[in-house]
Amino acid sequence: MASSLSKELHFLLIPLMSQSHIIPLTDFAKLLAFHGVNVSIITTPLNAQKYKSIVTHAMKSNLKIQLIPLHFPSQEVGLPQGCENMDTLNSLELFKDFFLASEMMQEPLEKLIQELEPKPSCIISTSPLTWTQQVATKFKIPRYIFQTVSCFTLYCFHILNQTKLQDTLVLDSDSFLIPNVPHKIEFTKAQLPFDSSKQSSQGHMKSILDKIRKTQDLARGTLINTCGELENWYVDSYKKAVKKVFCVGPVSLCNKEMDEMVDRGNKASIDEHSNCLNWLDSMKPKSVIYACFGTLSNISFLQMKEIGLGLESSNVPFIWIIRGLNLTLEVEKWLRDENFEEKVKGRGMIIRGWAPQILILSHSAVGGFLTHCGWNSTLEGISCGVPMITFPMFAEQFYNEKFIVNVLKIGVRVGVEVSTISWNEEKNGVLVNKDQIKKAIDELMDKDLEGEDRRERAKELAHISKKAIEEEGSSYLNIKLLIEDVMHALNDKDGEANNVATINKSKHSNT
Numbered sequence: 001m002a003s004s005l006s007k008e009l010h011f012l013l014i015p016l017m018s019q020s021h022i023i024p025l026t027d028f029a030k031l032l033a034f035h036g037v038n039v040s041i042i043t044t045p046l047n048a049q050k051y052k053s054i055v056t057h058a059m060k061s062n063l064k065i066q067l068i069p070l071h072f073p074s075q076e077v078g079l080p081q082g083c084e085n086m087d088t089l090n091s092l093e094l095f096k097d098f099f100l101a102s103e104m105m106q107e108p109l110e111k112l113i114q115e116l117e118p119k120p121s122c123i124i125s126t127s128p129l130t131w132t133q134q135v136a137t138k139f140k141i142p143r144y145i146f147q148t149v150s151c152f153t154l155y156c157f158h159i160l161n162q163t164k165l166q167d168t169l170v171l172d173s174d175s176f177l178i179p180n181v182p183h184k185i186e187f188t189k190a191q192l193p194f195d196s197s198k199q200s201s202q203g204h205m206k207s208i209l210d211k212i213r214k215t216q217d218l219a220r221g222t223l224i225n226t227c228g229e230l231e232n233w234y235v236d237s238y239k240k241a242v243k244k245v246f247c248v249g250p251v252s253l254c255n256k257e258m259d260e261m262v263d264r265g266n267k268a269s270i271d272e273h274s275n276c277l278n279w280l281d282s283m284k285p286k287s288v289i290y291a292c293f294g295t296l297s298n299i300s301f302l303q304m305k306e307i308g309l310g311l312e313s314s315n316v317p318f319i320w321i322i323r324g325l326n327l328t329l330e331v332e333k334w335l336r337d338e339n340f341e342e343k344v345k346g347r348g349m350i351i352r353g354w355a356p357q358i359l360i361l362s363h364s365a366v367g368g369f370l371t372h373c374g375w376n377s378t379l380e381g382i383s384c385g386v387p388m389i390t391f392p393m394f395a396e397q398f399y400n401e402k403f404i405v406n407v408l409k410i411g412v413r414v415g416v417e418v419s420t421i422s423w424n425e426e427k428n429g430v431l432v433n434k435d436q437i438k439k440a441i442d443e444l445m446d447k448d449l450e451g452e453d454r455r456e457r458a459k460e461l462a463h464i465s466k467k468a469i470e471e472e473g474s475s476y477l478n479i480k481l482l483i484e485d486v487m488h489a490l491n492d493k494d495g496e497a498n499n500v501a502t503i504n505k506s507k508h509s510n511t
């Protein structure tokens with residue numbers, strides 16, 4: 001495990017300030033620290049406060065992880081005070097300002113690096129933080145991109161970037177097949193994210209994506225939160241397309257203890273947890289649907305109603321998570337007027353705010369996951385062996401839907417056909433109605449042969465995902481290779497021929 005050389009290494013982990021970037025990087029911090037390296041997670045003061053329990057858990061396990069807060073200039077760019085995480089944004093305009101503020105963290109980060117001990121050995125940052133590449137170049141340390149999307153998505157992006165097939169589509173219903181891949185993957189124009197012809201604010205998204213593509217080649221390597229066994233063909237193909245790919249996931253599986261799972265991300269009320277867990281304990285195995293739409297989806301009131309009515313009419317036990325921004329006065333009034341919670345009492349429960357997602361998903365009573373198909377949620381569903389109902393909305397979520405349904409064959413589509421521009425678009429829109437939701441739940445929970453096959457496959461995928469993270473599993477070994485790669489990069493920089501021998505020696509002591 002830990003070699004004497006890795007103990008001197010210091011990895012800086014810098015996630016974009018969004019739950020779906022901070023959560024996997026804090027998980028990855030633990031996996032890295034387990035190999036003996038020092039890890040510092042750089043984030044803003046409010047996020048550091050929110051995630052401080054990771055340091056408490058790390059200390060208990062003698063892992064060297066620290067959280068370093070850097071000032072986030074929200075007010076300097078006109079963002080509301082306290083706006084330090086993308087889950088607080090409710091408009092695309094604010095999104096632009098948020099990115100601007102994050103770029104302004106470059107100078108404070110450079111100052112910090114000059115003072116840090118031990119000296120940072122590398123930067124691992126999520127892909128939108130392109131400016132961290134300049135910092136790495138300035139300090140002559142390698143930067144690795146941590147991808148929060150699947151290899152399947154990255155490879156499809158790569159093909160579309162080369163073929164420009166999407167540019168040939170005119171009508172929303174026009175479609176194309178992704179060429180030269182072993183599965184039938186069809187996209188309509190309406191399902192594609194970031195269509196610059198739709199709205200000017202999408203132009204901004206596109207320019208961020210262009211920047212990401214341009215800095216990709218400057219990074220020393222790419223880490224992906226997946227494992228080779230899950231998407232073998234796509235990993236192999238992507239490895240031929242870009243240099244140095246390390247599959248290091250599913251990182252959420254590093255959380256083994258109950259308190260780690262409870263504290264992951266935002267901390268919800270402990271009473272709500274025990275209510276929910278006691279209730280799950282009383283349910284039959286694989287009987288409950290867990291419905292959660294991530295941390296960014298801004299769902300219209302009308303759509304919320306359809307989700308509620310669909311869950312109610314399904315007659316299947318459920319837990320429905322309603323995040324803060326979706327819990328509007330209108331939604332609360334509707335729930336009250338409908339007497340919703342009374343009507344579903346004993347069969348369904350609502351969690352308002354944050355849920356301990358991986359704790360719930362790993363409970364034996366959960367038999368289905370109604371998900372918005374964010375990559376973290378998708379991977380967490382896979383890792384827990386839970387078949388999914390796919391309800392994609394924006395960004396690369398339609399890619400994840402196709403991965404779940406067409407590639408892994410462990411999901412049922414709810415039937416969303418149109419990608420929204422971002423989480424705040426079509427505030428009043430209804431993407432799917434209650435009957436579609438009920439139909440998808442019935443199909444997923446059905447005990448017919450197809451349903452049983454889906455459940456079997458999901459169980460098998462959970463098994464192989466767990467093996468990948470365990471000692472000597474593929475992702476575990478890839479983390480070792482990454483650490484060696486950092487040592488090589490540092491030695492190349494110093495030109496110390498002698499150290500190559502030392503690294504080779506350490507390689508042997510590691511295995």
Ligand code: UDP
Pocket residue numbers: 019020023264265292293294295296297321353354355356357358373374375376377378380
């Ligand atoms: N999550 C959670 N509790 C919640 C909502 C979300 O723990 O109530 C976690 C979830 O486990 C996942 C992350 O937040 O790790 C959401 O990331 P994802 O990529 O699925 O979606 P996004 O939020 O980016 O849309």
